[in-house]
Amino acid sequence: MQIDWTDGAAVVRLDHGLNAFATGFVDALHAALDEVEAGDGVRALVTVGTERHYSNGFDIEFLGSLDGPGLTAFMDRTLRVLARLLTFPVPTVAALNGHAFGIGAMLALAHDRRVMRPDRGWFCLPEIDLGMQFHPFMLALITSRLTGPIAEEAILTAHRYDGAGALAAGIAHRTADAADLVTAAIDLAGPLAGKAPDITVALKRALHAPVLAHLDD
Numbered sequence: 001m002q003i004d005w006t007d008g009a010a011v012v013r014l015d016h017g018l019n020a021f022a023t024g025f026v027d028a029l030h031a032a033l034d035e036v037e038a039g040d041g042v043r044a045l046v047t048v049g050t051e052r053h054y055s056n057g058f059d060i061e062f063l064g065s066l067d068g069p070g071l072t073a074f075m076d077r078t079l080r081v082l083a084r085l086l087t088f089p090v091p092t093v094a095a096l097n098g099h100a101f102g103i104g105a106m107l108a109l110a111h112d113r114r115v116m117r118p119d120r121g122w123f124c125l126p127e128i129d130l131g132m133q134f135h136p137f138m139l140a141l142i143t144s145r146l147t148g149p150i151a152e153e154a155i156l157t158a159h160r161y162d163g164a165g166a167l168a169a170g171i172a173h174r175t176a177d178a179a180d181l182v183t184a185a186i187d188l189a190g191p192l193a194g195k196a197p198d199i200t201v202a203l204k205r206a207l208h209a210p211v212l213a214h215l216d217d
Contacts, residue, residue, distance in 0.1 A: 008044065022062040112189070113188040116166050
């Protein structure tokens with residue numbers, strides 16, 4: 001994954017095609033977060049896709065190739081990258097350049113803020129149509145970010161929210177055209193930026209304790 005530095009913001013470009021969650025994508029995202037955390041003077045983190053998708057969700061074929069222990073290990077590493085974002089030491093903003101499905105939508109929800117294009121991309125939790133259940137951590141993340149009626153609609157109907165719909169539902173904080181998406185994301189991070197990293201992490205851990213409680217130690 002490429003990291004661009006703009007006005008103190010680290011812009012992580014998710015560049016694995018569909019950005020489907022498999023070992024390579026998850027490991028690359030962990031590595032990018034390591035690099036950002038080690039950087040000096042970082043004021044914000046933005047993630048953005050590079051093609052039509054922000055993230056298309058799990059690589060279903062890859063999941064089907066895993067045995068029991070392998071699946072457990074992969075899911076743990078996946079949930080931990082979401083938890084890292086949820087408690088990241090600087091403000092985080094997901095810039096949804098395209099589709100965010102399933103775990104890709106949850107990746108967006110793990111950020112502090114979200115900006116979405118008005119003209120391309122759906123935010124969708126399609127698990128009900130795929131016959132998949134949510135890990136308790138996932139369900140807690142969703143219900144902590146979305147209001148009750150919206151969470152119920154998103155989970156039980158697999159509704160696809162476009163930019164305007166996501167903004168109205170409180171999923172996105174802003175919409176922006178493709179050319180302005182990253183700039184808008186950096187602007188969204190502004191009011192949260194400049195705080196001490198240690199206390200930021202401590203307060204995020206406290207705020208999100210009910211979600212984090214579903215991770216194994």
